[in-house]
Amino acid sequence: MKKYTVAILGASGAVGNAMLSALEERNFPIKELRLLASERSAGKKMMFCGNEIEIQKAESNSFIGCDLVLGAADNSISKQFAHDIQKANALYIDNSSAFRLDDHVPLVVPEINGEDVLNHHGIIANPNCSTIIGCIAVYAIHKINPIQSMIVSTYQAVSGAGIKGMEEYQNQLKDVYEGHPSSPKAFDYQIVGNLIPQIGSFLDNGFTSEEMKMQNEGRKILHNPHLFVNCTCVRVPVLRSHSLSMTLHLKNTYDLDEIKKALSHAKGCQLVDDPQNKLYPMPLDTSNQDNVYVGRLRKDLCNDHSLTLWCCGDQIRKGAAVNAIQIAEKCIELQCL
């Protein structure tokens, strides 16, 4: 079996860390692993399969000899190095939003549009975390009854703001318990005991950049260019699992049991829907796992083409790191890596 030289760009962050764990857990065929980050993190060491690997400063020539680069850095870093990665002839699987809507860049959730990797020209984009979780939750429904539009309210964990968001949350728990004033840095406002109805920046239509991702990226992932998604994104005081309350408007009326059956067989998805026994997805139960959990399925009271559900998924793993590794695995399977 072929083995690959892999680099993680942005290895010291929350997603980079999770990529490292996922590569090890999934026994990804690695010949050499390079950990790249900013100068600030260079020299630090991380464990991989029992060995210490030192983080190197990411530079133009860091990618020479790489087969695969997993991007866990922000848009500006991603754009800065994308050309160097392509010049080195490595496949770049990028978790930033820099290239997601580029026509020449596949945007992939392997359980949904895995074969799109075949169209890559050196870059494959990893979708937004809430978009991955939402798309996994609804794809089995979409296959049997096309989704026309969705109204979504998110409950997004602090891990979406990276390690600094998670640390701020943890420290604020103490501050708030002890009654001390808190000085937010990672977030614009205190997050413990609060909700912040803004993620990303505001656009002219009144939605945020984060809110528009579910429509724009969802269209591309689901191959559904006319999908409309009306989304409200809210940061909540939860560590690392995102939750979504979704109402789908479907092309046709439907049988709820048939929808549940489809979801119970859906890849990457786990149906937890036993309300009488108080079983439904919750962030605490779904953290640090790779499946998206779906429950609270019920017929919308307003419209017989509509369906309401609730889903949760780990933002760092399936929402980012694990999906990226799964894209790489799909490329190996389809022989385009």
Next chain:
Amino acid sequence: MKKYTVAILGASGAVGNAMLSALEERNFPIKELRLLASERSAGKKMMFCGNEIEIQKAESNSFIGCDLVLGAADNSISKQFAHDIQKANALYIDNSSAFRLDDHVPLVVPEINGEDVLNHHGIIANPNCSTIIGCIAVYAIHKINPIQSMIVSTYQAVSGAGIKGMEEYQNQLKDVYEGHPSSPKAFDYQIVGNLIPQIGSFLDNGFTSEEMKMQNEGRKILHNPHLFVNCTCVRVPVLRSHSLSMTLHLKNTYDLDEIKKALSHAKGCQLVDDPQNKLYPMPLDTSNQDNVYVGRLRKDLCNDHSLTLWCCGDQIRKGAAVNAIQIAEKCIELQCL
């Protein structure tokens, strides 16, 4: 000015406490105040206008001589004493859900349907907390462009489970920060760092009792018997302000500026909608206040008859105690107390 003999039934709870404060703050014309509760709380003392008042055990004859009883007890206690209160010829303003859907009982949010108090037969019901907050947020819109249906996702504070819910939350902040396991009692699951997508009990249609309140009570408050509300109620780790993400389907298309103008003049409502300056309602800013705060107004991307907004309001005050006192004030104004 006439003064009244007032009793608070369930005085020792979170809502009872807030009723006591609101009576004092609003300078309600009181001749005598009786604090009633279960045997467990009897003998404790509470402060009112500088005087200590001892809580008495609520009994059948506790209401003799009362003009007004403010109910802050649960459904079973409310039903137990309703007849005694009526026999004493007192007006009963009840915060429980026991009588809300009774045809002979007005269900009132004074800013919306205050004149309904005129139809009382001894009982006036105070609506569900999320329903009050949601109805205040949308009423000014409904007046100029009738609401046909709403899709709502709630973010409900722990205060909805009373003092025991608030205490559990506060103690859990410490347990979670220190990494200790937590043993939930007031809630079915840990609430700090988690979300619980169940409030109330499940019905056959897959919705919870709490979720159906916004449709059933909303119809009665808004005098809109054909209103449909598809609601998802979620408990979140926030102390006392409920938040709602709402998408309204209106009878007609609309001008967003006109809607904003109507909301800026709406009674009980405060428009906080300046996204470029990161100003929108948040639980922390809206706690311990009587207005409902509305923001994030924008045109739904799926339908030009639809509008999306975000609102927050204090669950204990406007969501319960203050609304009850405002009902009593309306009865005085309309001379039916």
